[in-house]
Amino acid sequence: AQSVTQPDIHITVSEGASLELRCNYSYGATPYLFWYVQSPGQGLQLLLKYFSGDTLVQGIKGFEAEFKRSQSSFNLRKPSVHWSDAAEYFCAVGGAGGFKTIFGAGTRLFVKA
Amino acid sequence: DTAVSQTPKYLVTQMGNDKSIKCEQNLGHDTMYWYKQDSKKFLKIMFSYNNKELIINETVPNRFSPKSPDKAHLNLHINSLELGDSAVYFCASSPAGRNEKLFFGSGTQLSVL
Secondary structure (H helix, E strand, O other), X not given: OOEEEOOXXXXXXXXXXXXXXXXXXXXXXXXXXXXXXXXXXXXEEEEXXXXXOOOEXXXXXXXXXXXXXXXXXXXXEEOOOOHHHOEEEEEEEEEOOOOOOXXXXXXXXXXXX | XXXXXXXXXXXXXXXXXXXXXXXXXOOOOOEEEEEEEOOOOOEEEEEEEEOOEEEEEOOOOOOEEEXXXXXXXXXXXXXXXXXXXXXEEEEEEXXXXXXXXXXXXXXXEEXXX
């Protein structure tokens, strides 16, 4: 069955510190992988996506993610967190040519001054 | 010039009522979706339409009926509302039926009293 697991319900990071949000997926075929961010009261916005090629992908707002097929993981990273990064982050998986994107339960990021 | 717009943003109603949520996208996309986000932020797909044709219909009670009058619009009608229907409902769209980036509306917070 297709699924996405985000092990951390919430994470607190000091401003300026590095960040890593974990994501593991289960998918029967070649996955399309995504990270979305949701600010309070807003819809989701795509941070980055991986379809094929280089396993390290760059996204908006200084985020990057690395696809590791052997670990079925797609962790999100940022070298230096800003207070404005505080939000809910969702990892998602879909398939080539498919219509269904499955989301993880989300990780809430808190940033402390 | 909002890309995906939903109305209303907030909807408070009594149990047993019938209500509708409207969604419009001006991106020229072929595929539109309804997602439900519960109180724990879990995001689950409900329906998807591609070129006005229903292609995804998850295990949603038949009190929920989507309608797509044209490619740019996907409305959600809910009959006999129940307490458990309280959630945030997101409309989204994607280009050409491909499982790529989803563009989300800002959500409709439905509260059933």
